[in-house]
Amino acid sequence: MDRKLTWYILAGMVLGVVVGYAVHIGIPVSEPWFGHLTKTFKLLSDIFLNLIKLLVAPLVLSTIIVGVAHMGDSGALGRIGVRALAWFITASFVSIALGLLMVNLLQPGVGAPIPDAEAARMVGEVKKQDFWDFTLSIFPKNALEALASNNILQILVFSIFSGVALSAIGDKGAPLVRGAEALAEMMLQITGYVMRFAPFAVFGAIAKVVAASGLGILATYFELLIEFYISLVLLWVILLTMGWIFLRQRIWQLFRYIREPLLLAFSTASSEAALPKMFEQLDRFGVPRRISGFMLPLGYSFNLDGSMMYMSFATIFIAQAYGIDLSIGTQVLILLTLMISSKGIAAVPRASLIVITGTLAQFGLPVEGVAMILAIDQFLDMGRTATNVVGNAVATSVITKWEGMLEVPEPAEAERPRAPSHTSHQGHGGLDLLRDKK
16 A cells, blocks of 8 residues: 555646646646636645644554553663664754754755745744743643644643553553553554545645745755755764764674665655564574563664654755744744654554644644645655654664673575574563563
8 A cells, every 4th residue: 555655746746737738838827727626725734734733632642651651671681672762862853953954954944845835934924932931831731722722742741641650550550551542553654544545645745835936945955855865864873873882883884784675764754664674684693582572662763863854954945945043042942842742652553744734833834834845745755754764774783782782793685584683692581571472
């Protein structure tokens, strides 16, 4: 289904360009039909955006509650869990900060031919809040109000408190944790349904903007794509350098081992598709399955370096395209918001778009900008997914080396998966339990 959806989205994009350009050159702007057609195109993308907004609150609520509640089980993991989270937080901060730096240096959105930029600038003025007002606004006085208004920061605070409390009360809270898991699964399923409408949304978004602006918008898309991939290359350099500090020359060996899952992730734009091969190749690299069985699932929720960079890059790109100036202070607040709100929803298709939507709404930026980047999101997704795989492979290997548990590698070309000989390590029983779950 995912591969078919990709082709449908590409078809929608091409058809949107063709139809939009036909309207652009064939119908004068003064004609009533021009307005009717562009409103119809916009309706398609607006329906999709409303459905995406529908997902934000319940998805963030359920996934953060489940993630925090299950982190309570990591007490048995002790030092490994703490080190893993420290690495994840550091890598996430570096990724988002690099995204903000590059998008401000390269400015791919400046001058983009967005037809309703002036209206969006008037409607989407960034909320002027000082530090004290912003800090107070994070803490909800009514959980239902936060959910109803899609206030992502307040939802996060409530979710974290809920997850910690459920973890603390143990078995008494198990039914609520299972309920949150079921809610997350339900929202994931709904997300799948919503994404089936994506080709129509892409068609509408592209057709509308090309009808109003001509083919100039395609140059903006190309610039965004090239500059985003340049930024990803820099992030790879940083991640591999961080890995080299711990692994030294074995970092290049690791890169050879993960080539296959890396290509699989890039071609399918799916981290999950690469996961089985990732386990196998890390086995051969010398990472005990009891470590990878803990680190990779945790990393898939908390350590998505490519997605982190994309969300900061895309958020500021949208602000630039609509001519909205953001102060350094506001961008730092956006960075912190993305740092927290992106955790826990990695398994959801196009999860980054949901987080971006919530962040744009949080800071009063034009949410309709998401429809603009949706058109090339598949190409951006391929790069950020491959980066997520690299980041998690490096993190897992580094933590294993840090613990003194990295073993002698097997040939990367070996067809036979490693025998589970890692049970000789003692003192990490919690990891064995997690391995059994896998």
